[in-house]
Amino acid sequence: MTRKVTVAEKVLSENDRLAADLRERFARLGIFCINLVSSPGSGKTSLLERTISALGEEIKLAMIAGDVQTENDADRLRRAGARMVRPITTGGACHLDARMVAKSVDQLDLEEIELLFIENVGNLVCPSSYDLGEDLKVVLMSTTEGDDKPLKYPGMFRRSSVMVINKIDMLELCDFDLDTAVRNARQINGNLTFLTLSCRSGVGLEDWYGWLRNAVEQKQLQRLGS
Amino acid sequence: MHELAIAQTIMEHVLRQIEEHAYGQVQTVVLRIGELTDVVPEALQFGFEVSARETPLEETTLRIESIPIKCRCDSCAIEFIVSERFLFQCPECNCYSVTLLAGNELEIAYLEIDDDPTRTTTCNPPEQKARAK
Numbered sequence: 001m002t003r004k005v006t007v008a009e010k011v012l013s014e015n016d017r018l019a020a021d022l023r024e025r026f027a028r029l030g031i032f033c034i035n036l037v038s039s040p041g042s043g044k045t046s047l048l049e050r051t052i053s054a055l056g057e058e059i060k061l062a063m064i065a066g067d068v069q070t071e072n073d074a075d076r077l078r079r080a081g082a083r084m085v086r087p088i089t090t091g092g093a094c095h096l097d098a099r100m101v102a103k104s105v106d107q108l109d110l111e112e113i114e115l116l117f118i119e120n121v122g123n124l125v126c127p128s129s130y131d132l133g134e135d136l137k138v139v140l141m142s143t144t145e146g147d148d149k150p151l152k153y154p155g156m157f158r159r160s161s162v163m164v165i166n167k168i169d170m171l172e173l174c175d176f177d178l179d180t181a182v183r184n185a186r187q188i189n190g191n192l193t194f195l196t197l198s199c200r201s202g203v204g205l206e207d208w209y210g211w212l213r214n215a216v217e218q219k220q221l222q223r224l225g226s
Numbered sequence: 227m228h229e230l231a232i233a234q235t236i237m238e239h240v241l242r243q244i245e246e247h248a249y250g251q252v253q254t255v256v257l258r259i260g261e262l263t264d265v266v267p268e269a270l271q272f273g274f275e276v277s278a279r280e281t282p283l284e285e286t287t288l289r290i291e292s293i294p295i296k297c298r299c300d301s302c303a304i305e306f307i308v309s310e311r312f313l314f315q316c317p318e319c320n321c322y323s324v325t326l327l328a329g330n331e332l333e334i335a336y337l338e339i340d341d342d343p344t345r346t347t348t349c350n351p352p353e354q355k356a357r358a359k
Contacts, residue, residue, distance in 0.1 A: 001340070001341060001342070002253060002340050003339055003341065004337070004339075005247075005339055006335070007239075007243065007333075007334040007336055008333065008334070008336070009239060009333060009334050011235050011236055011239065011257070011332045011334060012232075012235065012332060014235070093231065094228055095228055095231075097231075125264045126264070128263075128264055129228060129232070129264065129265070129332065151312060154262065154312040155262050155263060155264040158262060158314070158326070186322055187313050187315065187322070189314065189322075190315075190321070190322025190323045191322075191323060
């Protein structure tokens with residue numbers, strides 16, 4: 001006799017529970033947390049290096065940098081002047097999960113953080129399944145990639161709130177059509193905020209900093225209001 | 227690649243259920259997976275087969291029910307299914323501001339269990355567990 005037993009449980013419920021704990025801790029302390037995702041080589045670390053140089057004195061920053069192997073990214077962020085950096089070497093895993101992040105967060109002085117970046121493993125597929133307790137995901141793509149990337153990885157673009165297009169200074173040299181990229185992304189997610197910039201030339205970075213300043217301020221106000 | 231991690235998580239869930247409720251042989255694990263999850267069914271099946279070797283789930287089949295992506299338009303409230311072209315646009319008013327209703331699922335829906343005592347393998351006795359490792 002075969003019988004049916006209802007389970008109705010999320011496969012990643014344990015991850016989601018840990019992520020919810022993190023989110024609550026961040027909210028209590030007024031920490032704005034960004035889960036930064038992209039393909040390998042889009043410029044996640046470069047964007048963070050720029051952000052550290054520009055905002056490091058003004059906003060209390062911390063970074064968790066995930067990679068499959070090496071601590072190269074974390075080293076780059078430290079050289080750029082970041083005071084609080086925790087590397088996560090996944091040793092093969094193609095994404096960060098909430099347990100890895102929680103372990104790193106425990107080693108940070110949370111009272112001294114206003115803005116926390118989690119630099120995910122370069123991958124547009126797997127990281128989209130794992131909530132890390134962030135306020136939102138920022139997805140980065142660059143003009144040296146295909147403008148159809150949002151269509152190829154709809155899950156990630158649907159779950160992100162901001163899309164940053166990097167290497168805009170190379171637009172002329174690449175077969176990347178900016179309008180097509182934006183149209184493709186909008187088709188997947190009509191609520192995306194778009195920013196275009198170049199970490200190399202610096203164009204467009206002021207808009208990024210402005211967006212960050214505003215997000216941090218709103219988070220602080222939320223904390224005071226609650 | 228993350229299908230292997232997901233397969234292992236599914237196994238942990240099911241093994242815990244077997245232990246808690248003293249279930250017999252789990253014949254089938256039925257999953258509900260939304261089309262927006264980027265989980266590849268074939269890779270998940272493979273990951274499960276590999277992970278289940280030498281465990282009480284070795285004979286268990288994984289059945290995947292695929293859930294289409296469903297949205298509701300934020301302005302005209304019409305509900306629609308998003309096709310494989312991933313166009314998140316209201317077919318009525320053409321607006322892109324839509325709320326996702328389904329398609330993000332990644333859950334264990336139910337188990338099919340055979341309680342025939344002659345073939346019951348509730349959970350690994352300790353010595354068997356040690357050997358499996």
